[in-house]
Each structure stands twice: as C-alpha cells, then as structure tokens.
Amino acid sequence: xxxxxxxxxxxxxxxxxxVTFRCDPISEHNRLYWYRQTLGQGPEFLTYFxxxxxxxxxxxxxxxxxxxxxxxxxxxxxxxxxxQGDSAMYLCASSxxxxxxxxxxxxxxxxxxxxxx
Amino acid sequence: xxxxxxxxxxxxxxxKEAVTLDCTYDTSDQSYGLFWYKQPSSGEMIFxxxxxxxxxxxxxxxxxxxxxxxxxxxxxxxxxxxxLGDSAMYFCAMSxxLQSGGSYIPTFGRGTSLIVHP
Numbered sequence: 001x002x003x004x005x006x007x008x009x010x011x012x013x014x015x016x017x018x019v020t021f022r023c024d025p026i027s028e029h030n031r032l033y034w035y036r037q038t039l040g041q042g043p044e045f046l047t048y049f050x051x052x053x054x055x056x057x058x059x060x061x062x063x064x065x066x067x068x069x070x071x072x073x074x075x076x077x078x079x080x081x082x083x084q085g086d087s088a089m090y091l092c093a094s095s096x097x098x099x100x101x102x103x104x105x106x107x108x109x110x111x112x113x114x115x116x117x
Numbered sequence: 118x119x120x121x122x123x124x125x126x127x128x129x130x131x132x133k134e135a136v137t138l139d140c141t142y143d144t145s146d147q148s149y150g151l152f153w154y155k156q157p158s159s160g161e162m163i164f165x166x167x168x169x170x171x172x173x174x175x176x177x178x179x180x181x182x183x184x185x186x187x188x189x190x191x192x193x194x195x196x197x198x199x200x201l202g203d204s205a206m207y208f209c210a211m212s213x214x215l216q217s218g219g220s221y222i223p224t225f226g227r228g229t230s231l232i233v234h235p
Contacts (some may be wrong), residue, residue, distance in 0.1 A: 042121070044224050045223075048220060050220070055220055093162070100214065101221060103150050106154075
C-alpha cells in the first residue's frame with residue numbers, strides 16, 4: 001500500500017492524558033498536513049510541513065498541540081492534557097509541491113479517531 | 118469567517134440521474150483554487166476535481182464536472198449518471214494563502230451528504 005497511512009485508527013483516552021498520533025505520507029511527497037474533523041463538519045486545518053519545516057500553524061491550535069516531522073518523512077501529532085473537546089477525527093494528508101501553487105491536490109489517510117472520556 | 122459555504126446538508130438522487138452539489142466561496146484574493154473531495158464511510162478523503170481561479174473553462178473529470186461561476190463565487194459539482202457507489206460525503210474546498218506570499222492551504226466547507234437510490 002503506497003498511500004498515506006495513519007496509526008492508530010482509533011484511540012480512547014481519559015481526560016488529562018497525553019496522546020500521540022503518527023502519519024506516514026506517500027514517500028515522494030514533501031508536504032504534509034494535519035486536519036481535525038468533528039461530526040458534521042468539514043476538515044479544519046491544524047498545521048503544515050514542507051519537508052521538516054513547520055511552515056503554517058492554525059491560530060486556533062492550542063498550545064497543548066504539537067507536531068513534528070523530524071526527518072521530513074513521517075510526522076507525529078501530540079496532544080497533551082487531553083480534553084473532551086479534543087474528541088475528533090485527526091486526518092493527515094500529503095502532497096508534492098514546489099513553490100506556492102493553488103492546484104496541489106491532497107492525498108489523505110483514513111484518519112485517527114480520538115475519543116476522550 | 119466562513120470561507121466555503123455548502124448549504125445542502127443532504128441530497129438524494131436516483132441511480133443514473135445527474136445531481137448538482139452547491140458550493141459558494143468568499144475571498145478577495147485573485148489567485149485561488151477550488152476543489153471537490155469525496156469522503157466515503159471509510160473516512161479517507163478522495164480528490165475529485167480542481168478548478169483554478171484563472172481557468173476560463175469548467176473543469177471535467179469523467180462523470181464529474183465543476184460549474185464555475187466566478188462573478189457569483191460559486192463552484193458547484195455536477196455528477197452525471199449517478200452510481201450507488203457515489204453515496205458519500207462531498208466537500209468543497211478552496212486553497213488560499215494564509216499569509217502574504219505563504220503556502221496555499223485548502224479550507225473545507227461543511228460537506229453535503231449524497232445518497233444514491235437504486
């Protein structure tokens with residue numbers, strides 16, 4: 001399978017615990033995105049990497065959220081001190097691009113469904 | 118502020134019929150891109166079609182076409198000859214530069230649920 005893979009598919013945690021999700025993009029893709037999707041809503045942008053550099057971060061992103069892409073390949077998204085409002089599907093997407101372009105299509109993983117009890 | 122508006126929470130269509138899913142957008146930028154993605158129950162978003170703001174012709178990809186009306190800021194998706202496998206959530210998205218000279222990041226609408234009846 002050469003698509004975007006995310007692990008785990010489901011995560012149940014207790015409020016206050018830390019969780020970490022992993023995303024493996026398509027191997028030749030240099031750009032990686034994290035989105036959050038709640039029921040009945042479209043994906044909401046969280047953060048974006050080009051290679052290992054985090055270039056964009058949503059102003060809505062709490063300080064409890066941190067993302068890394070240490071070698072420009074896989075990425076991790078960590079949520080510290082989880083809250084019930086963090087319950088959502090966390091989607092990862094990747095693309096290949098050079099420069100600023102409007103036409104880059106994203107390839108998405110199947111997401112990690114987080115439930116905070 | 119809501120950048121992408123999809124006013125139809127749910128749509129129903131008979132198999133083999135055509136259906137139009139509405140999308141309007143709001144931006145003062147001259148350069149932007151418009152996309153439609155499909156999200157089946159498995160959760161994975163699948164790219165369907167793209168339209169650039171400077172493209173004069175409507176985009177087409179097989180049974181999908183994008184009815185782009187720039188003055189009205191609308192980018193409706195038309196699916197012809199609907200199939201049962203088309204039942205899914207459909208999201209309209211616009212790629213915008215979040216900061217001057219920055220990368221173009223897709224922003225999504227709330228989606229439309231399409232159900233195709235046999």
